[in-house]
Amino acid sequence: MRAKTQTLGGWGRWPTSTASVFRPERLAELQRAVADAPSVLARGAGRSYGDQALNQSGSLVLTTRLNRLLGFDPTTGLLVAEPGVTFRDVLATFQPRGWRLPVSPGTGFATLGGAIANDVHGKNHDGRGSFSDHVQWFDLLLASGEVRRVVRGDALFRATVGGMGLTGVIIALAVTLDRVTGNAVLLKEQRITDLDHFLSALQAARASSYSVGWIDALARGRALGRGLLETAEPTDTTLPPERERRRRVPLDFPGFALSAPMVRAFNLAYRWRVPTAGRERLAPVAKFLYPLDAIEDWNRIYGKRGFHQFQCVVPDAEAPRALTAMLQAIADAGAASFLAVLKTLGPRGQGMLSFPQPGFTLALDFPHRATTGELLARLERLTLDAGGRLYLAKDSVASPASIAAMYPDLPAFQAVLAEVDPAGRFTSDMARRLGVRGGEARR
């Protein structure tokens, strides 16, 4: 099988690295590509942000052409699929039949295999947990070439969930869909004046099916933490199908597009869409779950230098202090960021490296600049001090020591790796940076 030498980044387009990229079209080809490679990693849609799905000088195996639905049981809702199947694909196929995935990340372009590798969560984590909480089993291609059926509860299951692809390649997975009626949610939007109000409003919204906050990260002083709160409940309504309008970003935006005044204007306009008294309307599920998917390659607005997405979770008790400090640091740095997202998270994920833990999670983008590293290091410190953790799906700069402190199950994860892949054939730029395989970490 032929490989293509490609220089790839994550969704943030920073950093980039060069690998031999395979794109198998059948399972036998995937097995061959993995067997032949001394250093290899599966990559899905490339929607994680940092250096997680990169493997400098090694091999990457794209799962995008292994995107078949293998089975569906309408009595139990169990869907069996290949790893390259995407969330939007499942929504388009099954929602008209009255089924939806219970948990979905913020983009429908992500693959189901990637969703396990990152144990992704959505806007309903308090109620429904993360993606892997609905996964019943998966078939994992191991470094030895063996394919193992891994079921919920196994140590290998808990290592693979959130395990960044380092345990092997998922070649099929079984996930339970929810029975639903309709294709719309009742969406309530309201303006929030500052961080304190935001935290209490989000706290109250934990009882809603879906909740998410959008923060204007440039606001300072008394307006610090102002923004919009969205809560939503599923409805029985079926809205007529809309013609999908997909726009593309035709070019990498120039630097000034993200200067502070531009972003400030955008954030204000975004906030003013919603009247002071708030509003309530029906929204198609696809639009509510995947607001940014209408612009297919929005990552290009950050220009060719790329960007970082910072995402942390901090425990409830620490949230007011830690989030204030973070938002202040960001505003002080004038690091222009489009809308920041603030949400609540519920119970811990079951993966050894699952990101979710109870608390508030803050996510925001920074264009990659010479000074961004300093700000990110400060935010990392604040997260650590608050007893929080960073999301590996987004990270490209955190230190090995911080990650080890944030993820107490890392040694257990490493023990599983030592067992299933003693030679360390499954690896990535992130794994090397964080020293996940033990030995020297590279900074």
Added chain:
Amino acid sequence: MSAVRDLQGRLWAIVGGSSPLARAFAHRVAARGASVLLVGRDLDDLARTAADVSLRHQVEVLVHGCDLGDPDQVGLLARRLQSEAEAGRLDLLLAAAIMPSQAAMEADPALVPPLWQVNVTAPIDLLLRLAPAWQRAGRGTVVVVGSVAGDRGRLSNHLYGASKAALATFTAGFRNRMARAGVHVLTVKPGFLDTGMTWGLPGIFLPGQPDPVAGTILAAALNRKDVLYVPGFWWLILTILKHIPEPIFKRLKI
């Protein structure tokens, strides 16, 4: 699921069912209500595609193992399809081909006969065996996937190209024969497609994506078009290529 199920009652046999183009084509016809029979060597892979197509479009999808390199298996396939053709419900997409590298075949001419068996002899054999049944039924659509490589023998690819030229010449005459019975035959000449065949090869430009290309092919077949270049701009490239005088052409390294 497409709202228009206008192919309900048809059976599309897709030979070479593991290729991305064949997969995309299977989805296209199934979305319009046709049943599908996937034919190929990798039965495990065909079963996965069959599950996918039938789940998404709620149609019957069957698989049939067949190695076109083995004439006996081609005979068995023809037998399997004959009754469907007789019943007037069979349509056929022939999309199986092998492409060993030109250099490998120059070094080892023993690689050439198997290439001809799969790319030329087997398709002709199959079509000749099915022709009488189609003629009696008086309906059916046949799509033969050739290649732009068959339009002119080039330095880099003329052994594969020769097989596709032979197939194209046969198909043109077969179209004439079948047209008299009301059976339509379409010759497709794809340029570069974004599949495993071209992945990682140097010099691949503007490769067509399997799904839109499959859509174009199906539309052309149902509109009774005779010859189709996909993506369309390849018609222009090949028109120019075919008109370069031989004294100049023989010096070109293409």
